[in-house]
Amino acid sequence: MIPAAFAIPGDIDLPTGGYTYDRRVLALLPSFGVAARHVALPGSFPEPTPGDLAVTAGILSAVAPGEPLIIDGLAYGAMPADLIKDLRAPIIALVHHPLCLEAGLAEPRRRQLYASEKAALALARRIVTVSRATAETLASDFGVPASQMTVAEPGTDRADRAAGGNRPLRLLAVGSVVPRKAYDILVCALAPLKDHDWRLSIVGATDRSTEALAALHAAMRDTGLADRVTIAGPVNQDALAEHYAAADAFLMPSLYEGYGMVLAEAMARGLPIVCTTGGAAADTAPDDAAIKVPPGDAGALSAAIGRVLSDASLRRSMSDASWAAGQKLPGWGDTAGKIAAVIKEVAG
Structure with missing residues (x-):
């Protein structure tokens, strides 16, 4: 040794x-x-x-x-x-x-x-x-x-494929609430999509940045989405696995990622992905499994999420591609x- x-x-x-x-x-x-x-x-x-x-x-x-x-x-x-x-x-x-x-x-x-x-x-x-x-x-x-x-x-650990098909559609974001994760931008991007039936859970530590947490709460308040967005806070691995299993789509609005482990975890469950091109995120998820937008662009992020919410066929094809990619990680x-x-x- x-x-x-x-x-x-x-x-x-x-x-x-x-x-x-x-x-x-x-x-x-x-x-x-x-x-x-x-x-x-x-x-x-x-x-x-x-x-x-x-x-x-x-x-x-x-x-x-x-x-x-x-x-x-x-x-x-x-x-x-x-x-x-x-x-x-x-x-x-x-x-x-x-x-x-x-x-x-x-x-x-x-x-x-x-x-x-x-x-x-x-x-x-x-x-x-x-x-x-x-x-x-x-x-x-x-x-x-x-x-x-x-x-x-x-x-990436192997996992069972998420079943999907929830009503309302369950959207998931995972990562600590810090400025780089841009959760306030995500909430603003969801504001024009109120006519769709969805709920968002944000899973991750909330004690890293008072500034980012305040910005997230302000976005929820200003958009009127407080009843649709749940800040779940930090959870253990079993609870995190349950969040992934229950999700219909995965969202990652980060301004920059060195790799994006959560994208790999989402692919291991076959989740359709909407993410940014910040850092390595664009490389981690293949194009047929993820719709990718420039970081910090709330309009582009909103349009991408809207496509996923409104098109069940698109969700299925993205899910198949995500699952296939996840098996090769x-x-x-x-x-x-x-x-x-x-x-x-x-x-x-």
């Missing part, structure tokens, strides 16, 4: 795509000959306090020289270059998506994060990204050589195997 450390900020048990990725990979790496241990970092990243940076430096400095150190990008991109240079272990950076592309950032902070992440990536021995689109962004915008990167797409063993290969290469 090759020893390795996997440094992850915050609570790894939180139900987000990034933490799910980390948990599943950690659990499977031993199957590929890597004895990976979880190294917990402060939860303030990507906005660490000076005290938390000092704690982080102490924790990571304790990793033995020569032991591969995987650092989740939520922390790594916000680490000062001087802190990274002092580490003795060879670093593998895991990038879900560039921190500077998070929506809602003030321009000075966006520039600061870009500079920080670019400097940090230059110090990593190898970089793992979760999608080809993220790898292309790192190459074009951050100057990372393609030869230094490995794409390890998230795995990689499993978590594929993901962990690719990362294990990088760890072994770095370990020499």
